[in-house]
Amino acid sequence: MIRLLPALLAVLALAATSLFIGVSDISLSTLLAQDGGSAAQVMLVSRVPRTLALILAGMAMAVAGTIMQMLTQNRFVEPSTAGTVESASLGLLAVALVAPGMPLIGKMTVAALFALAGTALFLRILRLVPLRSALMVPLVGLILGGIIEAATNFLAYRFDLLQSLNAWTTGDFSGVLRGRYELLWLGFALTVLAYLAADRLTLAGMGRDFTTNLGLRYRSVMTLGLVIVSMVTAVIVVTVGMLPFLGLIVPNVVSLMMGDNMRRSLPWIALFGAGLVLICDIIGRIVYHPFEIPIGAVMGIVGSGLFLALLLRRRERLA
Amino acid sequence: MIEVSNASKSYGDTMVVRDVSLRFPQGGITSIIGPNGAGKSTLLSMISRLLPMSAGTVTADGLDVTRTPSDVLAKRLSILRQENRIPARLTVRDLVEFGRYPYSKGRLTPEDRKQATAAIGYLMLEELADRFIDELSGGQRQRAYVAMVLCQDTDYVLFDEPLNNLDMKHAVGMMKLLRRAADDLGKTVVLVLHDLNFASCYSDYMVAMRDGAVIHHGPPDAIMTTQVIRDVYDMDVEIQEIQGRKISIYYT
Incomplete structure (x- = not known):
């Protein structure tokens, strides 16, 4: 646990950096100067919520990716390669069509239910299709996601909702203000829940037989994991939009560093996830200042680079 | 004691375990032998509630394995399958x-x-x-x-092919260890074994299966006979007594 301290400090430093980057120039001195409090206002309404949202979303998404990898016993699965995100978007679209006035928590619930159904379908297909290679699993997920996405796109096009759809599928924190991100605390609660169930989820990663032998009901562990993943995905999609790669890279890097015993690795995964999202968002805010590049795009570039490095390193280790 | 009554497993029209009734002796090592596809692993998986039965019941110390809460059973009975x-x-x-x-x-x-x-x-x-x-x-x-x-x-320890992947030295080490677990710790060990001679040298009891049914069971002396082995494997095998052990010569 002591070894977590430097990582924790690094995340805090990044968070502090995030607080002081943006269009309006805020520094400690302007904050303290009593100039009608506009700096403090920006801080409270925009910067703090944004930074908190980054941290909460990063933690929750990285943990959700880990859970998916445990449940499918596959390293290459995360909510965006398993149809989960696409299903959640379809759910949001359904709400926009049928009950556009629904409060945010209702939208999130519907999205979570859709995500749950989509992910359960994914797992069902995995059980039915004989899988000859580990790479088949994410491929099946991508195909399923593609089909759901196509249907969603078609509906959105027909009903003129493509723009909203885009907001859900591309992560972007620039619109985060006080009052619009608080749902992410639910994501945090789910992260804590995952930590409490870490032993059970690790056991599920050992497969049905081991789980049963040790007296756990495999189905209920799977259900618990699925519910956490679906709700986290729905919360993220509803509030800030999808963050690609995060749930793939972070668990893999941490797994290489310290293995998959989630009781030990989950705090690292959460911190690493928060840190990576903070870095990507900060990059997106400074490279094209005063404009912003959405975090989804930055994450795509940084993420694929990291992922390539990871794959190459793994090959080296095997050789 | 583990008691199997009328246990069957079928997939569609194919029965892989047919109407097996058997009491496993308490304590010691019991080995299940038989040709490929005889239903040995399936039987072991059903005893350990990893696989649901099509018919029949299995009890361990009177606890029905399909009805007893899994976490209670996990303190009584453990299993290691073949492919992990x-x-x-x-x-x-x-x-x-x-x-x-x-x-x-x-x-x-x-x-x-x-x-x-x-x-x-x-x-x-x-x-x-x-x-x-x-x-x-x-x-x-x-x-x-x-x-x-x-x-x-656990009191009952079930292994499907525990000698998988082990070389001669470690295979012998493993069998000696299981023997100690039975003798010193008082555990009841049930094994599925492919190597007839390991089964003969280390078991207290042997169960021979073929085509999903138990066709012979008894102490090694009763099972390690030319006749029984022919029944089980369709092979004429010479059984010799070497240093007080019944060894089957089946390599040539």
């Missing part, structure tokens, strides 16, 4: 400590850790304790799994 592939990166110690899950539910007590260390020592894995299981050889990994199951500390 854990993609998760766990250290040997992590894995063995998970054997304590039925007791600790994830919160390891000092007693749990002591048991895990003892199991690691029992399998001579001390030097590998902090290595990840995906970095071990097949034989080392097999020993780690066995350590985990022993760490579970």
